[in-house]
Amino acid sequence: MLAVHDFLKSAQRGAVAIAAALLLAVSAKAQSDPLPSWNDTAPKAAIVAFVEKVTTENSPDFVPEPERIAVFDNDGTLWVEHPMYTQLAFALDRVKAEAAAHPEWKDKQPFKAVLEGDMKALAAAGEKGLVELIMETHADMTHDEFQKVVSEWIATARDPKFNKLYTELVYQPMLELLAYLRANGFKTFIVSGGGIEFVRP
Known part of the structure; x- marks a missing residue:
């Protein structure tokens, strides 16, 4: 009876260990995904490929950090624009x-x-x-x-x-994109038809 009990406890510990390993693997994948709320789409893959290409030193497309600049519109891109600006x-x-x-x-x-x-x-x-x-x-x-x-x-x-x-009313995918670019040495700017004195606050 003791042997069966030990076997069950051992099996239970093994199952817990496997479950923990799976959770860690899923968590690591989520943490390694710089754009988690983006669907796995061609645009997402293109963004990641572009960032890797311009930030890899031996790449022919390498861009030095001081020259990495990304510019975004505001309305409809970073915050809601419908039904009105x-x-x-x-x-x-x-x-x-x-x-x-x-x-x-x-x-x-x-x-x-x-x-x-x-x-x-x-x-x-x-x-x-x-x-x-x-x-x-x-x-x-x-x-x-x-x-x-x-x-x-x-x-x-x-x-x-x-x-x-x-x-x-902001767009989570765009916030992730801004954070991803900044983490890779990009300066990010917002260019908007809205007044700067309004947008900044």
Whole structure:
């Protein structure tokens, strides 16, 4: 009976050891995968191959670390852009917040459209109307005052489509890509049509 008991305990320890080894192997693979949330696709393989090629010293495609630069767009790449750009959502909220100080806005487009929630009329105002909104809602503040207003807004503003904070609506695969490139000596930059004073906070 003792021999059977010892055998079972030994077998149990062996099973635990095998399970632990498998878990370690899976964990090591996950840790060695620089882009874990990317599907195993051709773009992922191309990115990894490119990074290996430009960071391997004896490669004909080697790029010295000071020259490794990667540039990314912001809207739709690093944070959500639908149903509207985040900076436009900020401008619309600023119109509503500042409306009491500007009674003329209730009769003046594109401000009237914003205050009435008339997105069709707002869209009809076109680029000219958008520029007017941005100018009115982003002006007459110092750099520090504007950063404070943006920081306070971004801390509580929620996207109308997903009902989540804008800071929660980022793309995990792109965050992984940025981290992977930085870990391999790339300087990364964001280039955006959005205002730098808005994007930074």
